[in-house]
Amino acid sequence: MTKEAISLITAFLYSILVAFFQLNYFVLFPIFIVLIKEKDYIFNIFKKLFFLNFFIIVLVLFVLFQNKAEAIELFIRTNLILLFSISLFYKSKGYDIVRALDSLKFPSKLVSVFYFTISLIDYLLIDLKKTKNSLKARGFRANTSMFTYQTYGNIFAMIFIKALKKSEDMKYSMNARGFVDKIYFLNSSNIGFLDKFLFFSVVIILLKVVYELFS
Incomplete structure (x- = not known):
């Protein structure tokens, strides 16, 4: 498995954790880790999140007229997912997802x-x-x-x-060039310690939340 693959899986699992389960302070821990990893770009990360919030606020306003509590929760959940994903893939190009x-x-x-x-x-x-x-x-x-x-x-x-x-x-x-469906990529970079730590942190938190839900 490549570094890009484990980052994509981590982002996917974190999105599930935040979107479908009850929020608690544990969900802030992965964000804290990834922000430490990208500490040199924190200002730019929050700047990008700020501009994305213009679209989120429009969506929240529609919900606000129906249920204020749901609108606030939607705003928080969406921002947590976006902040984590932006921080995780900030230095990556779109081709890393491919x-x-x-x-x-x-x-x-x-x-x-x-x-x-x-x-x-x-x-x-x-x-x-x-x-x-x-x-x-x-x-x-x-x-x-x-x-x-x-x-x-x-x-x-x-x-x-x-x-x-x-x-x-x-x-x-x-x-x-004789292209037939498949694109071949060069070797990717190795998975770092923080990437592994972040992945296992999200997995452990997700398992903990699921266990508490069904116990």
Whole structure:
């Protein structure tokens, strides 16, 4: 098993622990461990979590009108899962998840779909960044005018067209190389002590909670 695989399993088990069982102070322990591991990036991790909360708050507001307690609980659970996952995969690229799926013996077609999807998203993000820098260099300022809406409409239309063209180019390129469903990856890094400790900590806490639930 690779480092990426054990990280993915750990994130999955922690998500189950937080999402489906009663919350207690034990769930903070894995977060504490992973934040110590990524102590040099704590500010950036919380910054990313802050921006993701804009989407979470919209979801919580819908629940808030029906049940205030459930809305608060949803907010806490979602943030715990996001904080743990962001911290765990902060220095990882999207391709590490693909590597993890391959290590866990997922079907080769599914692994390939994830790989090409991430590759296409990566390409589109780079292109979007270039377009943004180009608009900034030309003195473009966003406002509520019709020109701004037309500009954004043209940008999204061009990105959509480029996405279709890029996908076709990827298809022809892989066919020319004799690609048949499976992607081969280079050897991954070894599993560190903290990765193992974090994994077993989540497993032990999950087993403890399940035991208390059924005892």
